[in-house]
Amino acid sequence: MRNLMIKIQYNGANYCGWQKQPDSLGIQGTIEKAIFDITKEEVKITGSGRTDAGVHALGQVANFKLNSDIPYSKLPNALNSKLPKDISIIDCKEVDDQFHARYNAKGKRYRYLIYNSPYRSPIYKDTSYHVKYELDFNKMCKEAKSLIGTHDFKGFMSSGSSVIDTVRTIYDIEITKDEDLITIEVEGSGFLYNMVRIIVGTLVDIGRGRIKDNLSEIIDSKSRSKTGHTAPAHGLFLKKVDY
Template sequence: MRNIKLIIQYDGTKYRGWQKLGDSDKTIQGKLEDVLSKMTNEKIELIGSGRTDAGVHAFKQVANFHTESKMSEEDMLDYLYRYLPQDIVVTEVVEVDERFHSRYHVKGKKYLYRIWNAKRHNPFLRKYCTHVPEPLDIDLMRKAAEYLVGEHDFSSFTSLKSKNKSKVREIFSIEIKNDNELVEIMFHGDGFLYNMARIMAGTLIEVGAGRMDADSIPEILARKDRSLAGPKAPCSGLILYDVEY
């Protein structure tokens, strides 16, 4: 049995997220499994490094599957490029050790959140940026971001309802770049809870717009109350940028 690792890029605009759903064929995992199953003449179950929400994009998603197929990696790559929809592209196919698991072996992830900060939106970037018309104070956003770096209980920054799962994660760094109208926030951490990157981005936007105090972040973390953090930022601005092993 071979273990095959895929590196995948996708535009998530018209999909209901990564995870396959029984009532919809509009998922990234579902599209990939359908093509992989036809390619191998086997029922393929694809393991992703993690889920992305509906409308979220990926510059580098990682997944793996097991197969008895003797097809070469290059032939697999060509087949997937030919039969997948144009908004999903597998950029790399590699046979890996049988013990490799794309989710359990993750050491870190990077999420990029992009904001078009101008009075009018950019029609060419509207699917890949969140439009924020009011001016943003980047220095205040950076100040707030510093409080989020480190190991914390991120209960205030997730939509996850379970009380049995740990909400503790470590954020290694948050970098905020401003290039004229384009603001980019890079979150780098050991893992991210459900909606965590979008809620952190929404909170930083509120701080930048002057609707929240940068120095309120420590108390928001300490209170472990989702209602105290900012809104969940729109999905269109979020990109799964990298997965580290």
């Protein structure tokens, strides 16, 4: 039995998230069905992590065990012929039997898109957060630097998580602007539940002037009441997973 690693891109607008649900359409279950259609084998694929409903991926990684001797180089095109057009397998490799997409991940990089214009965009409506208010871009960039390093990000976690250790390390954060489109990329060792979306919401509230405190003070407070709103899911992309 071979252990195969696949890299996946998807637009999450029509899905309940990564995880397979009994009564909802998930990315995981959709890919498992495509594998069965090609190989007639029932497999369970393991993703590097869950993405919520509406979240997208440019480089989600998953692995699964397969008996079929179909060449791994042929699998992406074969699976894509069975998958809907908003999911695509963009790479496949045979990996060591011990490889685990989730447990072996050393870090992740997320991208978040903000469409900052008084008027909505039909082009970016499913893949960006429309913020119609003027944002202080330079202030957002300045404050974001406080996120880099190892901190207790308890205030940047939504309720409902059972995680006890809320210390995480942010390796890098980049904020760029191209006309009306603001791109925020965050790379770290791991992320708490809704952490990236709360980071984005906090930066937006800082840019609007709704939050007056310095971001370093907000981090130190460890209080969810001090951070900003949770930015919507549809602006978020899992860009890459590091191993």
